[in-house]
Amino acid sequence: MSKYLPTYLSKEDNLSAEEAQAIHDQTGRVLEANVVPFLAKAQRIMGSAFLEWRGEGKYILTPDGTKFFDCVGAGGVFGLGFAHPDIVEAVTLQARRGGLATRAGFIPGQAELAEKLLSLTPKSLQYVYYGNSGTEAVEAAIKMARVATGKKKLIGTHLGYHGMSVATISLSGIGMWRDGIGPYLEGTQLVTHGSLAALEEVVDSDTAAVVLEPIQWASGCKVVDKDYFKGVKALCEKHGAMLILDEVQTGLGRTGKVFAMEHWDVEPDLLCVGKILSGGMVPISAVVYNQRVHKGERMRPLFNNSSFGGNPLACAAGITTLNLLSDRYFQRAEKLGDLLGESFEEIKSKFPEHVAGYHGLGLMRCLEFSNPLYGAVFAEWLRRDESIITAAMGHIPQFVRISPPFICEDEDIVALKESCLRVIGELAKYTPQELFSDFNKTLQKVQVELAKPIEDQEGALA
């Protein structure tokens, strides 16, 4: 074994409890001091920190063998689970041929991936641009829309999410990420997702594009009216604006259809994909777009460009992912998604006082609790007592996001439902006041620690 390998990779998959604890503590110390101080500190004090040592199928494992069933998957990245053997094989083969590319020559993976992607998207979408992240895909899409239309105005949505760059944040409407980074990209404006009337007020002849997620996963997964997207498309056409659909999260099976837009029978001018396209192995994103968009950029080679976008490793992962999805997992995702919907219906009917409802489609769902505290406590207890990872949203904690991988068996969804029922049953034994006082004690500890001067904080490196 090379002496240059990372220390952690030179260790075994399974370690003694003592060694596992030592690595956990050392990792936590550095992350808290130098990388993600707030989050690492809060997780340590709340007792929710764990070491992501390795991933295997639907599980994340710590070095001492503790297993968590992953129902978040970095927002849908791990639809095929962790370390899918076919994707490992593809990426390993490509790594042996030279990982990335000079970009001076043709890259066969880019062509094969484009053919596969285009076979899954509407016929009107004929061109593909590759990026490395969802953010880059949306950035590229809005640049293309501006160049193609010669117009400036871009419309996003309140509570929407399209990425972390200044342009994508300008089109996103979640305060904890958006606040304080202004001035926002000139010409951007936000409206309420799902309201055609709101869009009608702002879309005009200056509008380059309307940028929409089919379902806002970061904001509760509410499913908009059947007619909404058709209305949006008609409005865009009337004013010569482009429709950009951000399917970074919803795309490639997550909502039970290959693309979520099929639920509304609408075709965008530009379609952004990412997350699961990586196969959980090498980041990649893509924008698939039509001829009208291409006309604007065709005389501008490298107008959108990146050192790493569409690299051979990522294309190998992407192609294998699409092959696996088409062979079996699109179908499985649809079936499992129906099962998850039925399970949530049962959960709601058994705990009508605690569960206000559920939202989303397919394997992209949110449980909505009647009290924000229930959501936060539910997600935490589900991890602590049932070893299941979900996510309560910081800005709307009554919504808990649950997105299991497509590789689940039916029994996993049944077991997930039973775990949810047990945790809600436990939670229902307490009044909100009791839960609040318990939760608040931990929260206060976090606040006291965070309020200390930086130099006095535990974990800060001298």
Ligand SMILES: Cc1ncc(COP(=O)(O)O)c(C=O)c1O
């Ligand atoms: C709908 C949507 N768009 C864009 C992004 C940004 O993707 P990335 O984190 O890969 O930049 C995300 C990420 O969660 C997303 O959910």
